[in-house]
Amino acid sequence: MSNILIVDDEIELCHFLNYLLCDLGHAVTVCTSGEDFDRAIMEKEFELAFLDIRLPDRNGLDILQHLKQRQPLCKVVVMTGYGTIKTAVSAIKFGADDxxxxxFDNIEDIELLTEQLLVKGSAPADHEALELASRLNCFIGKNEEMNQLYKLAYKFAKKNVTVLIEGETGTGKEVLAHFIHHASKRAGSPFIGVNCGAIQENLLESELFGHTKGAFTGAAKEKKGYFEQAGKGTLFLDEIGEASLATQVKLLRVLETGEFIKVGGETIKKNQARLIAASHVNLEEAVENGTFREDLLYRIDVVKLTIPPLRKRVEDIPQLVDYYLKQHELGLSFTPDTIECLCKYNWPGNMREFVNMIKRVAALAEGETAIITPHYLPSKLMSNSKYLASANVPTAVHQSIPAIEMNFADYLREWCQQMIDTWEDDDVVDLHHVLQMIKSMEVETLQAIIKKALKRTVGDRKQAAEQLGISLRTLRYYLNEKK
Structure with a gap:
């Protein structure tokens, strides 16, 4: 038998819980106000408390913190209505267990939750969250913020609430969305992911809601949209901030009514999918700028989960390197100096940039070495590094090419790959750095071609100049000045 505390101003609900929990063999104390609560915790120790988030004379979060300070071992279940779910998120951050x-939809859920918290405590649930993340190859590491994020996501995954995931580009928002889906009761149903910014605006509505045959030019047959394809599963709308205001209106209707209509159709269809939205931009700022509807933000921002950028969890980088190398069986090892370079870098592209860096390093090292030194890293990771010293490579080249011995063909391939990486990078480009790369290419090309000519003429500069179609004076200039 355990002592259980109920704090709620709804008399009928208190009677219901009292009867249910007493029937399970527990001793129950009922409080209908903050004043009753103050007396109760002075008189008795409790193992579990059911706490309403709203009381007429006291803030529920204040009661929670007071309870946790007075009786830290007491498990707490917050009771909330739809309109106060965001407060429930805060309550869990303040120490509530669930x-x-x-x-209440299901009495058995309350009985099961009571048993889990009294018998098992909260630790097993946290362990289950980390175990599932491991099975899904979600790297969490030692960072406390990331650990708490996944534990929180695991708790809300089992609730039928909309989730908003915010985080910079490349932090792994879709990875977290997959985790939430697999941790939910919908795991056996489809997970449908769509990037709202990757679909043409005139097609987005059709892609989301489907269309009927003949709805527009090219609609040769009826098509199911993503909402319908998701069924009772999860629909993940990535970069929802990229959706037009017109599409946002239709998304709002689905969330408010649970209904949608295909493009060109008249039949109302019921939405059964759970919605997870994500954005790399701050949607509150987008509302202020007039690019995102405030009422839609209110609907999707029920539970907000924010993923920290990689630069704020650099303590995980050594473990992250080992994790990725083992996962892909690359057979490489990074020296301590190399790890130091990785930890000093800002990682604007976050996990996506990190993974691409590993792939690039593995390709460079293939057939050459299994030990990755700093010189195998991209130049942007080396720009402030002490490992750039080399007597044989011009200064300009140091700023764009790893200082490893290479012939001109290798240099050219490396230069082209770096320029392609720069072009494909979604972040702001440093034009000064690009110009330095172009200048270094000019220098290296001139030097390589001249040296090749001198090798053919066994060092005869006059003959080499004639072969190159330039004057001897120009040849001297390129050899002496263009360095």
């Missing part, structure tokens, strides 16, 4: 929505 939350349940009112009105």
């Amino acid at each position: 939350f349940i929505e009112k009105p």
